[in-house]
Amino acid sequence: xxxxxxxxxxxxxxxxxxxxxxxxxxxxxxxxxxxxxxxxxxxxxxxxxxxxxxxxxxxxxxxxxxxxxxxxxxxxxxxxxxxxxxxxxxxxxxxxxxxxxxxxxxxxxxx
Amino acid sequence: xxxxxxxxxxxxxxxxxxxxxxxxxxxxxxxxxxxxxxxxxxxxxxxxxxxxxxxxxxxxxxxxxxxxxxxxxxxxxxxxxxxxxxxxxxxxxxxxxxxxxxxxxxxxxxxx
Numbered sequence: 001x002x003x004x005x006x007x008x009x010x011x012x013x014x015x016x017x018x019x020x021x022x023x024x025x026x027x028x029x030x031x032x033x034x035x036x037x038x039x040x041x042x043x044x045x046x047x048x049x050x051x052x053x054x055x056x057x058x059x060x061x062x063x064x065x066x067x068x069x070x071x072x073x074x075x076x077x078x079x080x081x082x083x084x085x086x087x088x089x090x091x092x093x094x095x096x097x098x099x100x101x102x103x104x105x106x107x108x109x110x111x
Numbered sequence: 112x113x114x115x116x117x118x119x120x121x122x123x124x125x126x127x128x129x130x131x132x133x134x135x136x137x138x139x140x141x142x143x144x145x146x147x148x149x150x151x152x153x154x155x156x157x158x159x160x161x162x163x164x165x166x167x168x169x170x171x172x173x174x175x176x177x178x179x180x181x182x183x184x185x186x187x188x189x190x191x192x193x194x195x196x197x198x199x200x201x202x203x204x205x206x207x208x209x210x211x212x213x214x215x216x217x218x219x220x221x222x223x
Contacts, residue, residue: 031209042199042215043155050209058210090154099145100201100211102154 003027004103006091011108013085021076021106023091032074033100035090036060043090049074050096078108085110114138115202117214124221130187132217134200137181144176144183147199149216155199159185190221 004025013019023032031050035043045058049068063082068074074093078085086109092100116135124130132146143162147155159174161167161183167174173186183202187194200214 033210035213043213045210048210056209094211096209098143099157099160101157105154 004091004093004101006089006103006106008106009104011106013108013110015110016080017110018080019078019085019108019110021078021089021091021108023074023076023103024072025074025091025093025103026072027093027101028071029093029095029101030071031094031096032068033092033094034058034064034066034074034076035092037088037090037105046076078110113214114212115200115214117198117200117217119215120218120220122217122219124190124219126190126192126221126223128190130190130194130219130221132185132187132198132200132219134183134185134202134214135181136183136200136202136212138202138212139178139181141178141181141202143203144174145201145203145211146172146174146183146185147201147213149197149199151196187219192221192223195219195221 007022033048034046044060047066049055065077089106091103094100114137146159148158149155161174161176171188175184197216197218199216201211203211
């Protein structure tokens with residue numbers, strides 16, 4: 001089955017800890033994206049990558065970091081510098097700038 | 112002005128009626144337009160893409176695009192309770208060709 005997987009589904013961390021969210025796709029898509037969604041709000045772009053070993057900041061990159069060492073994988077690290085990390089994190093992929101397909105999301109709670 | 116604007120709703124429509132969802136965008140050279148459906152607590156699901164002016168139909172869904180007016184809409188015929196969700200309009204191309212810009216979504220409620 002082709003698709004995008006994100007793990008874990010739920011993640012709990014203490015304030016001050018870094019945490020890495022996983023995103024894997026087997027759709028052979030070149031581009032991958034990370035979004036954040038807060039309750040009742042739209043999607044905000046954190047980082048995106050159009051090719052391996054290259055990525056660009058989105059609208060709210062502060063406090064986050066990414067890597068793109070493999071075409072299939074685009075992990076997101078939420079660092080302790082992110083002031084309000086509790087949110088629903090969504091990973092997506094696409095063939096260049098065409099339709100984006102989303103993974104199931106990771107709900108991160110930091111206390 | 113937001114790049115992609117949608118009425119947040121909620122839009123309440125009786126079962127069996129036509130639901131009409133609207134979206135405007137600011138980048139005049141945008142080329143690609145998408146509608147996503149998002150159920151509460153779930154990730155967005157692509158339901159329609161449209162690239163040229165006019166109507167595009169897929170089952171009960173019709174997307175309409177008017178580039179001159181910078182307007183895109185989604186019609187849902189024979190609305191069902193299962194259509195109750197938030198609908199996100201998304202636009203890419205133009206000056207931000209590598210990204211999709213999402214609207215904040217319209218919450219649709221189908222009442223039996």
